[in-house]
Amino acid sequence: MAVERVRDGEAPSAVVASYGFSRTAIYKWLAAACKPGVGLRALHSRPAPGRPRSLTPRQEQQVFRWINGKDPRQYGLDFGLWTRSVVADLIERKFALQLGLTAVGELLAKLGLTPQKPLQRAYQRDPEAIEKWRRETFPAIARRAKVEGGEVFFWDESGFRADAVHGRTWGVKGQTPIVERPGQRQSISAASAVTAKGAFWYCTYQGGLNAELFVGLLRRLLRHRSKPVHLVVDGLPAHKTKLVKDYVASTDGRLTLHLLPGYAPELNPDELVWSHVKRTGVARTPLRKGEKLRDKIEAQLAAIKKAPRLVRSFFKAPSVAYIIDW
Secondary structure: OHHHHHHOOOOHHHHHHHHOOOHHHHHHHHHHHOOOOOHHHHHOOOOOOOOOOOOOHHHHHHHHHHHOOOOHHHHOOOOOOOOHHHHHHHHHHHHOOOOOHHHHHHHHHHOOOOOOOOOOOOOOOOHHHHHHHHHHHHHHHHHHHHHHOOEEEEEEEEEEEOOOOOOOOOOOOOOOOOOOOOOOOOEEEEEEEEOOOOOEEEEEEOOOOOHHHHHHHHHHHHOOOOOOEEEEEOOOHHHOOHHHHHHHHHOOOOEEEEEOOOOOHHHOOHHHHHHHHHHHOOOOOOOOOOOOHHHHHHHHHHHHHOOHHHHHHHOOOHHHHHHHOO
């Protein structure tokens, strides 16, 4: 159209201004259209160069459905993780087509699939119990706490070691970087409890958790609290002993324990607290000479207690969003 308008007498600058394309483009088009025996046919669109696609669009979408949320072993393959070679093997089995690893990688990228570290979940999980917790059990707990004028806390424990280093650092290829840390091993355990309103309670202790220690921590949690506490905990054996049940009964309603479904840590926002602590605390800044692990952990937990906005942010994760609805 632009070339024909110039041939009809319009100035090239006027045609460029009306269409808004590059000034140099129209002169390339005019030169191409002046070639003998070709004319305007030189400007016709042509198929893009390159090898034709091996899979049809429908087949590509089938590959996406095979991979997305599925396990290779569901299709009779031996490996439990998706790799380019595993995908190529499956395509050859299903479509009788052989694709190279580079072609498979390009296909996966085109489908919006990227290599990622998978989350691990126990096969003993009960999806129905998890869904019931989200839709029925927790809403009932929240309503009861509201009627009683109480608070719902989510509880969890974690352990820390001075020689734990998480994450990566840069170094020369083939020469593993060295991070200095104390030669003396230090470890500490901690428990914490959070609410969707940003309240945060914590305590550190030595060793593993047993029923006697758990009762002692519960006493500390209830100290100076006037409102009833509904405490959501996981199924750790120490949480379910007769000693703990007797203590809870002795509080005359000041404390009620609620057990999360088994093998579903993602339902507990306090897990996100520990993830934050381990990603940003001692694991990132190893202890120096003379420093104590307990002091550093308590300092970081004290800082979290003073940051209710940070605590509330943990409840915005998709896995625990069901909590803030109540």
